[in-house]
Amino acid sequence: MAIRWQRARDNRNPQVAGQKAARVRKRTPSPLEPEWTAPPARYGVGVHHNVAVRASDGTVLRADIHYPTVPETGAPAPGPFPVLLSITPYGKKAPPPAAQIGGGATPYLIRRGYIEVMADVRGTGASGGSFEMLGSVQVQDGVDLVNWAARLPNSNGRVGMFGISYLAINQLLTAAAVGPDSPLKAIFPVMAANDFYRDVVTMGGVPHMRTVRAYGAVYSLLNVVNPVLEFAKRGAHERPRVGGLAAVRQRGRDQRQYFRTMIADAAAGGDAAYDGPFWDTMRASSVLPEIARNNVAVFLVGGWHDAFQRGAPLNYAALQNAYAGRPPNAPMQPGQPLSDRVQLIMGPWYHVSDLDGLHLHALQLRWFDRWLKDDADAEVTGAPIRFQAIGSRTWYQARDYPFPEATPTRLYLSEGGHLTDGPADTQTAATLRYTMRGPISGRSLEQWSLGMGSFMAAQRGRQIRYDLDNRRIQREALTYTTAEFDTAQLIAGPITLTVYATADTTETLWVAHLDDVAPDGASRPLSQGALLGSHRALDPETTWYLPDGMPLRPQHLSTRAAAAPVVRGELTRYDVEIFPTAAQIEPGHRLRLTLTTFDFPHLVPTAPAREALFAGTYRVRQGGDTPSSLLIPLADPAAFNPSASGIGTESP
Secondary structure: OOOOOOOOOEOOOHHHHHHHHHHHOOOEOOOOEOOOOOOOOOOEEEEEEEEEEEOOOOOEEEEEEEEEEOOOOOOEOOOOEEEEEEEEOOOOOOOOOHHHHOOOOOHHHHOOOOEEEEEEOOOOOOOOOOOOOOOHHHHHHHHHHHHHHHOOOOEEEEEEEEEEOHHHHHHHHHHHHOOOOOOEEEEEEEOOOOOHHHHHHEEOOEEOHHHHHHHHHHHHHHHHHHHHHHHOOOOOOOOOHHHOHHHHHHHHHHHHHHHHHHHHHHHOOOHHHOOOHHHHOOOHHHOHHHHHHOOOEEEEEEEOOOOOOOHHHHHHHHHHHHHHOOOOOOOOOOOOOOOOOEEEEEEOOOOOOOHHHEOHHHHHHHHHHHHHOOOHHHOOEOOOEEEEOEOOOOEEEEOOOOOOOOEEEEEEEEOOOEEEOOOOOOOEEEEEEOOOOOOOOHHHHHHHOOOHHHHHHHHOOOOOOOOOOOHHHHOOOEEEEOOOOOOOEEEEEEEEEEEEEEEOOOOOEEEEEEEEEOOOOOEEEEEEEEEEHHHOOEOOOOOEEOOOOOEEEOOEOOOOOOOOOOOOOOOEEEEEEEEEEEEEEOOOOEEEEEEEOOOOOOOOOOHHHHHHHOOOEEEEEEOOOOOOEEEEEEEOHHHOEEOOOOOOOOOO
16 A cells, blocks of 8 residues: 655754753663663654554554654654554554553654554454454454555565553464564563463452453443544544444444453353453463464563453463474473563563563563664573562572472461461461452552552652552451571462362352561562352363472463352362562561451452352361362572673663
8 A cells, every 4th residue: 555654843953852852761780691782763753643554354543653854854763664563452543541451552662663553452442343353354454454564665575563461462363363474573462461361360260250340430421531532643544434323333332241241241250251262352362382383582571460460471482382392382392492571570560560660661672683683782681581579689590490499398287377387287277258359459459459549659759658568458268478588589470279179159259468577567469369259170181280289370270161050068179379589588577377268359250159158157177187288389589690780882
């Protein structure tokens, strides 16, 4: 398609703009090796609004094209330049804070020689068609957009993709679908899910329906606001966008109905409450081997407090396994061959975060300069995992996941509320009564509201405190605490709680919180997990096991066919997946496991499950032949190599 470039409105001197940005914010050095200096900004920024792109099925998608300009004249710079593509359902002109999860261009990259395309997902923004969350048609749209972007004027024929959240999942699905020898050479997914059903829609089969409902409400609101923003911008197609105000209103109704139908079905215990075909198209885990076959380089960014904290390390392991010719769902083998095309950075971050000042755009620039411009100086060397632990500012390096540096250590739930190194000889039982609601866990509230509260507070130089102490949820719960640690230890990797218990109901619900207890009693939340008893059956193909047969990382089948009622009075084993984390436990601190039956207001059992759970009493086994236990990966921090830091001096 021929494109007439419009004259750039933004003819500001890029050096002046960069100097202003540098004064606004102090950057945290990058952990990548070797040190690297970002090239200076050389270009201005121009934009072509709402360019029509015809998808394979004839639907017209709309994209904004931001391109480098000659600063002195505002004319398009001749290039050739690589193209960076983002495909967003939130509106390509979304206002803050929605822009943090997928809206707006990135002048930092454009001024350093990249064309950037922001496209609206079909059925959203100014694009035509009907919306289906991460559906197969949308994946084909991604392939079409990649091929179209590679042919843009002044393009060098290479394409990269980047973005956060929905845009990150979109990258993985698109990279798997483009086929070999595609123009798509590299992607940079930030906060991407591995398995949407298990990462965020449910936790151990317990629906996060209030979270999904809130997401749907925000999504629908943005798609009412976005046409107004689009109306104010230049574009060649009819106004109001996508066929007039009546069409905009109808689209809003369609989007709200999509989420209402899904939520109502899950709440009623329908197919959406179980793993199955409805969620298959949203499962990146099933297509990751195709990314390796397509030879697409992937730089993953995840957070230990992210809504998708479970997914990022699993994506890394699966991609490295795929490049090594191993089963993607298996744990990595220590010392297996590694590909420099797969990198992972994780830190103590929520979904929406400034990453503690880490210069994300500079990391993206380096990655894309390496794979889209063949810049050998931008090559990343060293171990491909870099992470910061909760409670530490040190960057650590690792090669494999799960981390072989961390020893799976079993701690036993013992009478008197202790976590001990060995099980008691005498068997005892602790009573836990089912309750649907209770005090709000601050960390959980912040995690499942995507960290928006912390992000907005940080913009004002403040800090939210309620996610730093979890003691409120320990009332009427079972708590188990270790002795004080003599030396600093790292918890690093997947965590499993194995509970042996009886119940007087045909359903059970287990919610586990893991906290770091300071000498002053503050109980800082580290991670959590949950399991609906009827979903207790493990998937032997995707569960990771220790040599003794105990699960290192349980994954439950969670299908309707595999769901089985709990037998009243029968001793039953439950393996609860506590989401992986990295946290430094200082000398004098203790670990605490809190076992309860709610995570209010987020975990809401289905209507049939609530009826079966009502007034239940559980008896948790402690010691004896069937002791309940917590499996945590512990390491001396010195076992991990500290990562040399320094992206170098950033050019303005």
